[in-house]
Amino acid sequence: MAKSIPLNKEQDDLEGSQAPAKRDTWVRVRHMFNEFRRNPRWWFGVVLLVFVLAAIFAPQVSPYDPLIYHPAITAQPPTWAHLLGTDLLGRDQLSRIIYGTRISLSIGILSILLGGFSGILLGMLAAYFKGWVDQIVTVAVDVLLAFPALILALAIVAALGPSQLNLAIALAVVRIPLYARLARGQTLQVMGQDYIAAAHSSGTRTAKILFRHILPNIFGPLLVQATISISFAILDESVLSFLGLGAQPPTPEWGSMINDAQPFLVSDPWMMFGPALVIILILVSLNLVGDALRSSLDPRDAGRTAILTRK
DSSP states (O other): OOOOOOHHHHHHHHHHHHHHHHHHHHHHHHHHHHHHHHOGGGGHHHHHHHHHHHHHTHHHHOSSOTTOOOGGGTTOOOOSSSTTOBOTTSOBHHHHHHHHHHHHHHHHHHHHHHHHHHHHHHHHHHHHHOHHHHHHHHHHHHHHHTSOHHHHHHHHHHHHOSSHHHHHHHHHHHHHHHHHHHHHHHHHHHHTSHHHHHHHHTTOOHHHIIIIIIHHHHHHHHHHHHHHHHHHHHHHHHHHHHTTSSSOTTSOOHHHHHHHHGGGTTTOTHHHHHHHHHHHHHHHHHHHHHHHHHHHHOHHHHHHHHHHHHO
16 A cells, blocks of 8 residues: 655755755856856956947947948047947947947857867777778868968958958868867767767767767866967957958948057057957957866866965
8 A cells, every 4th residue: 555645845855955955056156156256267258248248239339330330520529429449431430340240259259160170070989980080180270270270261361252251261260270280189088988989889960979988078168278279360350450361341340440540550540449458358358268167177176276365
């Protein structure tokens, strides 16, 4: 005969099972707060958040339309009405920088997504199948590495034509070797683990082994590399736009704004300071956040950081 369980006891058991989950969530939140307070590099994540919000809500936060000309106030120094001044055509510099954030971030992130996905997939396949697959991938990666990244991206954009999409494709291609080599090395380490051998012996499909067993275990270093690579992608995008191979006028973009201000570097240097400073700020922020992420994912670095902080 089955033993009846009181309803209130079932409710107590349910609440008891939910309590540890709530405590674990609170512990994770408190750990994140302590990490944020202990490691000052995470503070630059707030700067990145400001850039992302500015890109998303550019029409709401921009004081002026970035494309409207004002001939009466051309090349105006910074004032309360125009905090960063105006350019040669009387367009508000601050508004153009805010809208330029959309282009720089979107091209940087898109290039890392395309190049990172392609490189990671090639690296995992090369390490998993080995043999002729590994040889072909290695040769292709070596061929791409034989060219300087910026020169190769310039050649690709020149062949495809200047546009934002072509620029993102070019920057993605030059980053494939980096992720392919990193993913290959990490996959070779994971392939020696017992759970991979167990998955093979149980007849698990190749796709499931790659994306369910290998990829989650190599994702940490790849995420750190992606965070840092976005900064270099933004820098390369600004350089190529400076050369006229990125966003075309009158689209606001940081590199093209620096190019427009170049003839006035001596007479009106403030025209270049705005876009140059935001490029420096976002590059420094991305590199420091990537370094903090690496320290958090590596227990050895996290331990050293904690010891130094206590001292």
